Amino acid sequence: MTNPDPISTGPAIAAGPWEALGGTRSYPTVAGGSVRSSVPVGAAYAPGSPLDWAESLVAGTVVLDERVAPNAPWSAVVRTGQVLTIVDVGGNQSADCLLYSAADPEERYSVPDTLAWQGNAYVRTGTVLRSSEGRPMATVVANEIDRQDTIGGACSKESNTLRYGHHVMFHHGCRENFLAEASRHGLGVRDLVSNLNWFMNVPVEADGALGIVDGLSAPGKRVAFRAEMDVLVIVSNCPQMNNPCNDFNPTPLRMIIVETA
Amino acid sequence: MTMAGQTRGAAPRDEHLTDSVLHARADARAQGGQTSPWMPYLPASSSPFCPPGVDPATLIWAETVAPGGYTHKVIAAGTRLRFDDPTGDACAHLLVYNAAEPVERLNVADTQKIPWQAYLGAGHPLLSGDGRVLATITADSSGHHDAFCGTSTDAFNLHKYGDARPEGPAPSGRGLFVKAAAKHGLSRRDLPPSVSYFQGVRVGADGALEWLGSAGAGTHVELVAELALLVLVANVAHPLDPRPDYVVGPLRVHAWRGAPTGPGDERFAATPELHRAYLNTVDYREARGQ
Numbered sequence: 001m002t003n004p005d006p007i008s009t010g011p012a013i014a015a016g017p018w019e020a021l022g023g024t025r026s027y028p029t030v031a032g033g034s035v036r037s038s039v040p041v042g043a044a045y046a047p048g049s050p051l052d053w054a055e056s057l058v059a060g061t062v063v064l065d066e067r068v069a070p071n072a073p074w075s076a077v078v079r080t081g082q083v084l085t086i087v088d089v090g091g092n093q094s095a096d097c098l099l100y101s102a103a104d105p106e107e108r109y110s111v112p113d114t115l116a117w118q119g120n121a122y123v124r125t126g127t128v129l130r131s132s133e134g135r136p137m138a139t140v141v142a143n144e145i146d147r148q149d150t151i152g153g154a155c156s157k158e159s160n161t162l163r164y165g166h167h168v169m170f171h172h173g174c175r176e177n178f179l180a181e182a183s184r185h186g187l188g189v190r191d192l193v194s195n196l197n198w199f200m201n202v203p204v205e206a207d208g209a210l211g212i213v214d215g216l217s218a219p220g221k222r223v224a225f226r227a228e229m230d231v232l233v234i235v236s237n238c239p240q241m242n243n244p245c246n247d248f249n250p251t252p253l254r255m256i257i258v259e260t261a
Numbered sequence: 262m263t264m265a266g267q268t269r270g271a272a273p274r275d276e277h278l279t280d281s282v283l284h285a286r287a288d289a290r291a292q293g294g295q296t297s298p299w300m301p302y303l304p305a306s307s308s309p310f311c312p313p314g315v316d317p318a319t320l321i322w323a324e325t326v327a328p329g330g331y332t333h334k335v336i337a338a339g340t341r342l343r344f345d346d347p348t349g350d351a352c353a354h355l356l357v358y359n360a361a362e363p364v365e366r367l368n369v370a371d372t373q374k375i376p377w378q379a380y381l382g383a384g385h386p387l388l389s390g391d392g393r394v395l396a397t398i399t400a401d402s403s404g405h406h407d408a409f410c411g412t413s414t415d416a417f418n419l420h421k422y423g424d425a426r427p428e429g430p431a432p433s434g435r436g437l438f439v440k441a442a443a444k445h446g447l448s449r450r451d452l453p454p455s456v457s458y459f460q461g462v463r464v465g466a467d468g469a470l471e472w473l474g475s476a477g478a479g480t481h482v483e484l485v486a487e488l489a490l491l492v493l494v495a496n497v498a499h500p501l502d503p504r505p506d507y508v509v510g511p512l513r514v515h516a517w518r519g520a521p522t523g524p525g526d527e528r529f530a531a532t533p534e535l536h537r538a539y540l541n542t543v544d545y546r547e548a549r550g551q
Contacts, residue, residue: 106448106449106450107449110411110414110454111369111370111411111454112369112409112410112411112412112454112455112500113411113414113417115409115410115470116409116410116411116417116470116500116501117417119469119470119501120467120468120469120470121409121464121468121469121470122468132414132435132449132452133414133415133416133435134414134415134416134417134420135416147468151370151373151374151379151409152370152374153368153369153370153371153373153374154370156390156391156392157392158390158391158392158393158541159371159374159375159388159390159392160392161392161537161541162371162375162388162392162534162537162538162541163375163534165537166537175390188364189364190364190450190451191450192390193453193454194368194369194370194453194454195370202374204379204464204468206466207380208378208379208380208463208464209377209378209379210373210374210377210378210379211374211377212374
């Protein structure tokens with residue numbers, strides 16, 4: 001892993017008067033330069049945030065190893081038998097995740113099928129991630145936090161208005177990332193369903209109270225799942241800045257696919 | 262009154278004189294006017310089961326859905342929709358879509374997350390993924406519902422019952438939803454996770470999904486459509502139903518004219534999240550002229 005880390009010190013959302021004043025700030029660009037802009041770009045991690053890039057959680061030949069910048073989408077096909085490790089590089093960074101059968105994307109990840117088959121509301125090692133047809137898409141083979149979430153869904157510009165108010169309508173959201181990345185694979189809004197949230201913590205209390213609370217993860221914590229069919233994995237590196245799902249400090253992710261022996 | 266499908270001693274072949282078009286027409290027409298335990302009632306105002314306090318003249322939908330059956334309808338904004346479980350064994354699996362733009366549809370995650378509450382009950386909104394309320398639960402005498410397990414798939418019912426054919430003895434909810442959706446030009450792509458009424462599930466401390474089951478015979482749930490909705494209903498055994506047999510009772514569906522939730526309703530501003538959700542919904546409806 002030698003690629004540079006281009007987006008490490010973005011400004012915080014709504015952090016300064018420059019937005020209202022129409023002023024500009026300097027942002028690093030994908031091309032490696034910088035641009036001054038008045039766009040209220042979402043936050044990225046604060047300078048000095050501890051980062052642990054870790055390595056694959058499962059031994060094997062690396063077939064893909066990529067970094068996902070804060071706030072950005074990502075996708076790749078994980079072939080049957082291959083294992084994808086997701087590294088929570090900065091700790092408590094939600095990786096919102098959807099799975100599609102690469103052969104027939106009408107078959108896709110299903111929260112209720114996953115939960116009903118295992119009889120449990122949380123995702124842990126051994127959880128079989130099932131499709132809308134009830135078939136195994138992937139199996140969680142290793143997991144370094146107590147439990148993973150698949151109840152909390154994805155944030156969106158629209159649902160942010162309900163949860164926090166209309167003043168955050170301009171914020172980026174996971175649904176935006178899902179739509180953008182899905183469109184690269186011929187998929188669209190019809191194909192977005194309830195998702196996984198790696199490294200996010202959503203307890204359900206005895207009276208049914210449910211919500212996103214402080215995370216159980218830490219820099220370098222990982223989860224790994226083995227594909228049981230060829231799966232298209234779409235991830236949104238969550239840009240949310242209004243609840244603790246990213247510890248109010250969106251950080252990068254590392255995605256490593258290995259071919260096991 | 263003759264019950265359709267009832268055995269009357271003779272083989273069906275022997276009961277029909279159909280050797281010419283005129284005979285066949287007479288035979289077919291002679292079958293009209295019968296009733297069955299599960300059927301739509303037309304006009305809706307003729308329903309034998311009109312809910313108490315409802316003027317039958319305002320009914321726009323009246324039906325008893327067979328065990329293992331499904332139904333679907335497009336209803337106007339403001340419509341009141343009531344499900345009755347007369348036997349305690351119904352399980353009403355529900356999907357709702359914005360009829361004007363069906364890409365806007367039930368989002369179970371937002372439906373649980375935004376009210377900060379996993380269990381459905383009176384006052385709970387059914388939210389879309391677009392920050393709007395598709396429907397609100399306005400009354401609930403059961404309290405035993407589920408938003409975790411969705412409905413059954415063919416794979417699940419084959420695993421549990423050895424059969425999942427939609428025309429067979431153990432149809433899956435998804436198999437029925439596929440057909441209901443297809444009748445509105447929608448496909449498997451358009452079937453997100455669903456919710457279900459009348460068979461409850463609770464989450465234990467370790468996350469275990471615990472079967473609560475039915476609240477008994479004679480309960481009902483009532484909703485109000487906040488937008489013009491496409492409603493899909495499958496009445497099938499809940500995936501967590503512990504009984505080895507496939508047991509599901511008939512489901513009654515009634516709907517009548519009404520008004521969507523507005524600023525004059527207490528629930529309009531019951532919580533800050535609901536208030537903004539209703540504001541978004543009213544904003545959309547007014548822009549569309551609904």
